[in-house]
Amino acid sequence: MLSYGGALLRRAEADGTFAGCDALKGHTVANLLLASVERVQRKLSVIAGTAAAADVVGRIVAPEEKAWFLSGKDDGANFLTAYAPRGTAPLTDNQYTALVRARLNLTVVRGFDDAAAQACPSCSDIMRNGVPLAGHVTRLRRNGTHALHCQQPGRGGNLGRRTTQHHRVKFALVEALRPCARAADLHEGFLQRGPGEPKVTDYYPYKAGVVAAPDTDNNRADIAVNMNGACLLDVVVSHPVPNTNPACAAVAGAAAASAHEDKIKHYSIFDIPVGKCVPLSFETGGCFDPRTLSFFKAFVKFGLASGAETQPAWDAATRIEYNTRLRSICVYVSLAIARSVADTLLANASVLPSRTLRAVVGGPPGPVCAGA
Ligand SMILES: [Zn+2]
Numbered sequence: 001m002l003s004y005g006g007a008l009l010r011r012a013e014a015d016g017t018f019a020g021c022d023a024l025k026g027h028t029v030a031n032l033l034l035a036s037v038e039r040v041q042r043k044l045s046v047i048a049g050t051a052a053a054a055d056v057v058g059r060i061v062a063p064e065e066k067a068w069f070l071s072g073k074d075d076g077a078n079f080l081t082a083y084a085p086r087g088t089a090p091l092t093d094n095q096y097t098a099l100v101r102a103r104l105n106l107t108v109v110r111g112f113d114d115a116a117a118q119a120c121p122s123c124s125d126i127m128r129n130g131v132p133l134a135g136h137v138t139r140l141r142r143n144g145t146h147a148l149h150c151q152q153p154g155r156g157g158n159l160g161r162r163t164t165q166h167h168r169v170k171f172a173l174v175e176a177l178r179p180c181a182r183a184a185d186l187h188e189g190f191l192q193r194g195p196g197e198p199k200v201t202d203y204y205p206y207k208a209g210v211v212a213a214p215d216t217d218n219n220r221a222d223i224a225v226n227m228n229g230a231c232l233l234d235v236v237v238s239h240p241v242p243n244t245n246p247a248c249a250a251v252a253g254a255a256a257a258s259a260h261e262d263k264i265k266h267y268s269i270f271d272i273p274v275g276k277c278v279p280l281s282f283e284t285g286g287c288f289d290p291r292t293l294s295f296f297k298a299f300v301k302f303g304l305a306s307g308a309e310t311q312p313a314w315d316a317a318t319r320i321e322y323n324t325r326l327r328s329i330c331v332y333v334s335l336a337i338a339r340s341v342a343d344t345l346l347a348n349a350s351v352l353p354s355r356t357l358r359a360v361v362g363g364p365p366g367p368v369c370a371g372a
Contacts, residue, residue: 063242063249070252071240071285078334095342108144111352122152136243147348148239148284165340170235172336176329180303185226198224204272239284256281256289300325
């Protein structure tokens with residue numbers, strides 16, 4: 001055994017490969033050693049990062065700021081170091097600065113006064129069923145994150161920006177997924193570019209007994225991909241709001257998880273096989289729902305496999321290609337979220353100076369004072 005190992009090593013030393021050993025074929029001495037070091041480094045970084053993040057969350061007081069911090073963990077930090085993928089623009093200095101300032105809870109909203117709670121002038125006049133929006137809904141935050149869930153209506157308003165944000169992330173996903181699909185699967189509406197949306201009933205019928213108009217918005221998904229049958233994807237980008245979902249202030253990704261469940265419920269009127277309806281759920285901080293990441297992994301593996309196989313024949317080269325493709329999808333979508341969130345922060349940075357302000361009265365979830 002020792003002499004076999006010795007011979008392998010001598011040969012590896014001579015030509016730099018392990019061609020004589022099937023289990024190590026495709027590896028070199030260098031990448032074998034470096035891979036282990038990198039694995040250990042990655043594990044240590046994760047442990048150190050998790051401990052540091054828990055320490056920071058413990059020091060933050062406001063639940064909204066805890067939630068925002070947690071939403072920016074892990075995948076939410078991709079934009080800090082990622083290069084823009086081919087064919088896309090890098091973040092501008094302004095976008096990058098706005099995002100970093102918001103993450104550090106520095107003032108993004110110009111004219112923001114730390115001494116008194118301020119209501120957003122864009123949504124504090126809104127009445128729902130004759131009642132003004134609650135204080136926690138309209139309260140501005142210095143880091144600009146109110147704009148990410150502001151109820152201001154209209155095409156140019158914040159709800160309009162959320163629609164644009166959804167489209168931008170959806171288009172980025174199509175561009176990111178296309179190169180990872182099998183070429184033969186880019187047909188008949190699968191991963192198509194453009195504004196059209198796949199009709200669910202083109203692939204799967206309504207459940208027996210469901211009475212629904214045939215062409216309503218309910219009958220639409222965002223993207224269709226082919227993975228041994230049509231798989232329908234629905235993109236959702238949520239902002240973590242602890243007042244409506246307290247778990248957001250304690251668990252990273254709670255808003256994305258909740259949006260995932262809502263989407264599954266939304267599609268439950270259709271007779272879709274398990275695994276063929278996948279919400280792609282993200283948060284404004286950049287966090288991915290783990291089930292979204294699992295789909296990306298399955299999709300990349302399927303793209304590298306052939307026939308009815310869902311996994312490729314794994315070797316060193318396939319593993320490298322798998323990691324490269326998966327990383328490229330994550331970076332693509334992370335930058336799309338970062339760009340659109342930064343644009344919303346920048347568009348709302350000057351929300352205060354030109355508007356008449358109304359004070360927020362009482363702590364959340366108190367009402368806005370109509371007479372202020
Ligand atoms: Zn607002």
